[in-house]
Amino acid sequence: MIVTIASGKGGTGKTTVTVNLAAIAPVSDIQVFDCDVEEPNSHIYLKPENITTQEISTMIPVVDKELCNLCGECEKLCQFSAIALIAGKIMTFPEMCHSCRGCAMVCPEGAINEGKRVLGSLLEGKNQRGIELIWGELRVGEAMSPPLIKQVKQRINPEKFSFVDAPPGTSCPAIETLRDSDFAILVSEPTPFGLNDLALTVEVLKKLNVPTGIVINRADTSEPTSSVQGSMPDTIIDEYAEKEGIEILQKFPFSREAARVSSKGLLLVDEMPEMKKLFQELYDKIMSRLDAIKEKNPAKQAEGTMS
Template identity: 40%
Template sequence: MKAAILSGKGGTGKTTVSTHLAALFPDALYVDMDVEEPNGDLFLNPEWNDRIPVSVIYPEIDNDKCTHCRNCAAFCRFNALIAGKALTISMKEICHGCGGCALVCPSDAIRYRERIIGYVSRGITRFGSPIISGKMDVGEFSGVPLIDRIRTMDRTEALQIIDSPPGTSCTTVAAVEGCDLAVIVTEPTPFALSDMKRTVEMLRTMKLPFAVVINKAGMGDRGVYDYCRDESIDILGEIPFSLELAGAYATGVMLDSVSPQLQKEYRKIMDGMKRKAGMPGVAV
């Protein structure tokens, strides 16, 4: 089962839930696809075995050959090429590496170069479970190539927890694609509910089964509960709001210091996830 853990916005507890599940079920592969801000490793303290660079291509223009016909600039829908009367330049930071501009150049003036935009690492967490984590370099604009790289890696584990980017961006869609189900982690607040509705819309468009986990239960209002009831969305579990938990999160402490009741809640969440994916549940 590949389960994407996502949220309508950052900071709702997506990584808290993902890492606790990974720690409680050490046969699971934890995959940090939140490549712009991966922080699961802060809690899982892995020992890394492998670090793979991820590159994209960008065009380099030979202005001695260029006739400034503007074909390439007209072709590029990302506006990554500027063709002036005397000079044509490419902006590698916004190029999506589609490779199309060279095809429309009549003067053979375009060559592609590669540049590294981040790394994918593989290792073993302090709980003995496997981990893969992507990290995009600062200043890059799209983490999709990193997510694509992770998706092509050998991942044979029967249980995979995909810590996905928040929101409904193309990186979120790329991370969620191919999963068996999604779990939206949200908070019982009007702000979180508003963001969650967009995530629900995205998942329904993708026709992916999904359910909800409520983090910081006990604070806020009943809006999320009412919405889930009206929309027939399952709530798999609730992580109660507590200052102790917030403090533990801030210092990167997990599981070893949380109560048996909370561990039981996480088991209940995993049980719900497996049943939703059509698999046998787990003992709670």
């Protein structure tokens, strides 16, 4: 089963939820994937050891100038301005290339060879608890993260249980991460920004057909709130969830202590018993949701165990 933790808005606590859930789960069958390859942070908390690193690259064209007859068919086909005939010379712009191989397919002279552009690294390691972490790290300066995310996700073992930490936003990197998930946990906060981006992510998940539950972070209403007229109430996420028919899986209160513990790269489930209790409840709730999904869709489960 693949459970993905997403949010839309950045900094709502995706990584915190992912790593603490992983730490509370029985370790024998758990894998954690950090698909926020632009800024991966799960390793800071899970502290994997014996890390192996593998370079990940993508195909780019390299033109054999001896064979090229300057016909320009490649330029005509390329939608990304990655190959062009300029001043009687064929030029490539590797950073623009989307690796569709169209230029190589269309070239009548077979003049296009396979080169590579480094996308980043795929890293993996296991921590002292036995949690396996697999993550990607995009090369600084590389624009395209989805192909690297795809590579990270290819390591998902369908027989194991996977928690996947998603990148913020609602465009290509988030979609590449969320697709094929069995369940998505959306971490939000009761602010206008949090609600706006949560609603966008819910629309994406409807399109991808992924069932969803919400976690509200910094949900505390006991702190003094403003008396300003027209100020939004702290229950905006609850109201939205009710309207959309999405279950609220857990609420985490705002806590300076929790912010301090997390800021040091420590796990809340280790340092704060009251937080451990909340994460245990959340874990149990997710498991019962997954059981319901399995019952509803036994074919998918069989498919998973067969491969």
